[in-house]
Amino acid sequence: MHKVTLITGDGIGPEITESVKQIFKAADVPVSWEEVNAGMVSLEQGDELIPQTLIDSVNKNKVALKGPITTPVGKGFKSVNVQLRHMFDLYQNIRPCKSTPGIISKFDNVDTVLFRENTEGLYAGLELYDDRLEMADSIARVTKKGSMRIVKASFEYARKFGRKKVTLVHKANILKWIGKIFLDAGDEVSKEYPDIEMNDRIIDNMCMQLVLRPEDYDVIVTTNLFGDILSDLCAGLVGGLGLVSGANVGDDIAIFEAVHGSAPDIAGQNKANPTAIIRSAILMLKHLKLNTFAESIDNALNNTLKDPQLCTADLGGPLGTKEFTKAVINNLNGK
Ligand code: NAI
Numbered sequence: 001m002h003k004v005t006l007i008t009g010d011g012i013g014p015e016i017t018e019s020v021k022q023i024f025k026a027a028d029v030p031v032s033w034e035e036v037n038a039g040m041v042s043l044e045q046g047d048e049l050i051p052q053t054l055i056d057s058v059n060k061n062k063v064a065l066k067g068p069i070t071t072p073v074g075k076g077f078k079s080v081n082v083q084l085r086h087m088f089d090l091y092q093n094i095r096p097c098k099s100t101p102g103i104i105s106k107f108d109n110v111d112t113v114l115f116r117e118n119t120e121g122l123y124a125g126l127e128l129y130d131d132r133l134e135m136a137d138s139i140a141r142v143t144k145k146g147s148m149r150i151v152k153a154s155f156e157y158a159r160k161f162g163r164k165k166v167t168l169v170h171k172a173n174i175l176k177w178i179g180k181i182f183l184d185a186g187d188e189v190s191k192e193y194p195d196i197e198m199n200d201r202i203i204d205n206m207c208m209q210l211v212l213r214p215e216d217y218d219v220i221v222t223t224n225l226f227g228d229i230l231s232d233l234c235a236g237l238v239g240g241l242g243l244v245s246g247a248n249v250g251d252d253i254a255i256f257e258a259v260h261g262s263a264p265d266i267a268g269q270n271k272a273n274p275t276a277i278i279r280s281a282i283l284m285l286k287h288l289k290l291n292t293f294a295e296s297i298d299n300a301l302n303n304t305l306k307d308p309q310l311c312t313a314d315l316g317g318p319l320g321t322k323e324f325t326k327a328v329i330n331n332l333n334g335k
Pocket of ligand 1: 012067069070071072073081136241242243257258259260261262263264265266271272273274275276316
């Protein structure tokens with residue numbers, strides 16, 4: 001039995017994590033959950049934004065599944081998501097994005113894996129506000145060490161999973177030093193991987209290339225903000241945010257979560273598509289080397305998604321979160 005920390009989150013978080021819990025139970029997955037929470041929900045319960053129990057649980061279990069957590073906009077609120085990534089040095093944000101048979105979307109041939117640097121760049125927390133001058137500075141910090149390790153992780157992944165090409169995305173024409181450090185890391189690391197092609201793209205061009213010819217892209221590696229934006233763009237290519245999974249990975253600890261946020265517009269209404277978090281949980285099962293369970297849930301999920309009458313509203317289907325979860329359970333092991 002593997003003990004895993006479950007951070008339910010807020011917004012649609014409780015609904016979609018409940019879906020994973022039910023599917024794991026129905027599939028007899030040997031995982032037991034240690035439930036903790038963070039964010040506004042914890043504050044309202046008189047606890048810290050990131051409670052010590054959560055920190056202890058993640059340090060002990062080394063693996064967590066996390067629902068989305070709201071970051072109030074424009075209130076100087078420090079994102080819990082970013083803090084967790086810094087706290088546990090989860091420098092790789094891995095976001096696979098693949099077309100799903102049966103899902104109507106702009107393309108049916110997308111199969112990319114995005115590596116987003118997860119601890120540096122404009123998310124380094126180096127922000128100053130001068131009240132008198134009504135002026136703000138946000139400093140993007142990029143280091144050689146940080147760039148080398150994320151680029152290396154992307155090449156390692158490419159080699160391990162038989163992928164052919166890594167594309168580095170940057171803005172070195174304008175952000176000269178940040179761009180240079182990142183591109184130099186690409187040149188240095190790629191020498192160790194002669195079997196894998198490397199190329200690079202400037203972020204603005206990359207956005208256009210992806211919406212024109214996503215099939216040209218295999219593994220993509222980029223800095224924090226560009227990765228944040230590109231992963232939502234990639235989600236849009238394959239049917240939307242309800243479908244795309246993610247993993248925050250360090251050398252020791254991994255926290256799995258969907259790419260999407262807390263979706264306050266549909267929270268508590270049984271409307272959320274739990275596919276993205278189920279897929280994140282499948283990545284987690286592979287990380288735990290529970291591959292048979294991962295495959296059986298993946299098959300049940302994909303068989304459900306093939307039938308438009310079994311999809312949730314974001315995909316044009318009639319089902320709510322609970323009914324979709326039941327449909328996936330019905331499809332487990334061909335039941
Ligand atoms: P969002 O991803 O929550 O929602 C964007 C749009 O996609 C909304 O229309 C929403 O209804 C829809 N959507 C998202 N997930 C869906 C799902 N599973 N099923 C069906 N529809 C779905 O992005 P937004 O609105 O920009 O952010 C809301 C909050 O989430 C913010 O406070 C933000 O900071 C937070 N957030 C948290 C993240 C995390 O915990 N890792 C990641 C991204 C945002």
